[in-house]
Amino acid sequence: MVRGGTTEQLRRANLSRVLELLHEDGPHSRADLTRLVGSSRSTMAGVVTELEELGLVAESMPELTGGAGRPSGVVSVNPDVVAVTVNPEVDAVHVGLVGLGGRVIKHARIEVPDTDVTTVVSLAAATIRGMLSDDPPRYRVLGVGLAVPGQVRISDGVVRQATHLGWSEVPLTDLITHATGLPAWAANAATLAMRAESRLGAGKGVADLVYLIGGASGVGGGAVVGGHLLTGSAGYAGEFGHTVVTPGGTPCHCGGRGCLEAEVDQATLLAAVGLGSADAGRLGERLKASGDPEVVALVADRSARLAVAVRNALNVFNPQAIVLSGHLAALHEASELDLIAEGVASSREAVEIRSAALGDEQLMIGAAELVWSELLADPAGLLAR
Amino acid sequence: MVRGGTTEQLRRANLSRVLELLHEDGPHSRADLTRLVGSSRSTMAGVVTELEELGLVAESMPELTGGAGRPSGVVSVNPDVVAVTVNPEVDAVHVGLVGLGGRVIKHARIEVPDTDVTTVVSLAAATIRGMLSDDPPRYRVLGVGLAVPGQVRISDGVVRQATHLGWSEVPLTDLITHATGLPAWAANAATLAMRAESRLGAGKGVADLVYLIGGASGVGGGAVVGGHLLTGSAGYAGEFGHTVVTPGGTPCHCGGRGCLEAEVDQATLLAAVGLGSADAGRLGERLKASGDPEVVALVADRSARLAVAVRNALNVFNPQAIVLSGHLAALHEASELDLIAEGVASSREAVEIRSAALGDEQLMIGAAELVWSELLADPAGLLAR
């Protein structure tokens, strides 16, 4: 809802709404847009024209006609409007180019000798320059979205702590902006994975969602609350990995004991079925197929611990769906245990436990959303820079 | 922000914004409002005039003048615009009359022979009729806000389950509307207590807040996320009382084991210092003053369990403040334990643990907010009924 405003803000909001529809739902005819937004045809004509002038959308003429009536052009986002994404990990940096609308255009994995910030930033910047070296320039680059495995203060893009990278108090967006000349935004990687899943994957259209993801670097997550992303006061929200599932249990690197991340780690599960970390994608089937009593017992034990965290989230968030990803999804698929056998009855009845639907592109799509959300907030504004 | 709309919606939004400011922040001059909203003086003149015509605000002339310049009239909400509040409990029903702006005008506690729904509703309806029996009518009643100790489906006001009242699947708002002729809305009592605390008390102005309240009927809570209330997909969110703090611990009436509500109950603490449930208000001081080693040990033990729930909430929500109320506040005040000694470091540094600031009127103010939120969403709309 509006919180008071001028007619100009109203106009911007209409631009934003239409662009968002096109970005999230794909191409639509003007008539469709008119119906979806609930405005008049003439208003929509003005909005579409303005978005065209901004170079954000394009209108293509029909290939095959539907039925009776005047054939309608199709409005779609301009896929040459792009966001750069960067995802530093322990052994490599992933750099991507994502078009408005969500298509991944380019993707590179750059091995890094070490995780030193200067090294990572300069390698990323060089890769970005390479990706954008078309002459004449082909893409309209709006900015860089950074997905960091650690706590990120979203207000200024400082990485407060990223244990696995050995980073602490790194002004990452500033460094990237300085190295590339592009505006940048950063957020926690697990949160961004959820963002992608929420927009395109298993959480599409779900207004109240809890997301839990497990990987080599621990367990993270996020939540969508009433259609809005849960960020917390500074941006550190969603650390489900440090939910206490075993008071006084295994020490965790966070300083506590018995955290989900410490009790249900990927490495132990991989080792139990003889897989290396490169084969994490096959963990689910191997756990399920294994008849080894030790593996069965391990799955039962770890599932029970996961169930504690799931139950807590269920009771607190009353979500419509809980989406599991990474080794948590594998564990759930291999286990007989009903993760929501307990908990507040009213909340249990309507919730659905799902596995994540998106694969590798998840993080790039999520990181690009950081840029898109700036664009969508004020389509005319970001381009003015 | 606007999600697309007409100029009329813009107008409504401006009405809403101004009324909300007056409701939450108290009286303001037109000049103040102009600055706060960021509009022009002429626009504000129109908005205030319309709100006056709707009978929602009144303008009073200055008593004492501030400084130089033309003296300004003060715009304030009309306190005769009221909401009725009803809060059924095990032994009594509380009925209140709350004016726009948040002042409690009337309050009655009606003892009930049993918690049978029909009995409770008819007693409440009779009390309401009595409160509104002025001739000519003095108050403009917008509706009834119901605070229920249990799970309430907010979409239709059905009480799914209220263990302590023995209620299950009770269409409470329908019953109240039928008995009183007034529109009604219902929600969980703990959530409404938080709502009051968030607007007027220890959580005022805090956009990211977690609230935990303990009382005779268990432990509940709620959260404010990015300035919005956490309701969940159906309205059952905020059940922090069923956060697992001791896996496999004390059985809880929810069917699980080791819930916060089962492990840290009010009765045990009261009994330890020889208090009855009527003296719950003095629990904090008694726990603190007691030198009895058994009491000290009890406080330490229960605090540690509370700390698990607090830590989970901290990690997941990254709130600006965590507000404790009821016996959880008493426990915290009596304990030496730092509730946030553990957890994700970045989230710990900025959070503040506070005790609730509001007393008895908490629930009435919170329940009235249910009605106010309907009014504020569309000031002209609700009055049209």
Added chain:
DNA sequence: GCCCGTTTGTTGTTCTAACGAACAAACGGG
């Protein structure tokens, strides 16, 4: 005591955004 600057509210005009009605364009079907 009077003038002046300051602050605030009011009035009339202008600007912008959205709407509605009429018209035009392009299709399928009889």
Added chain:
DNA sequence: CCCGTTTGTTCGTTAGAACAACAAACGGGC
């Protein structure tokens, strides 16, 4: 080939907000 249908466009209308000019009421300084 005409007609109904659907879609896009044009233009006049309506509504909300901004802007500018003016009026009202105060304190302070001379």
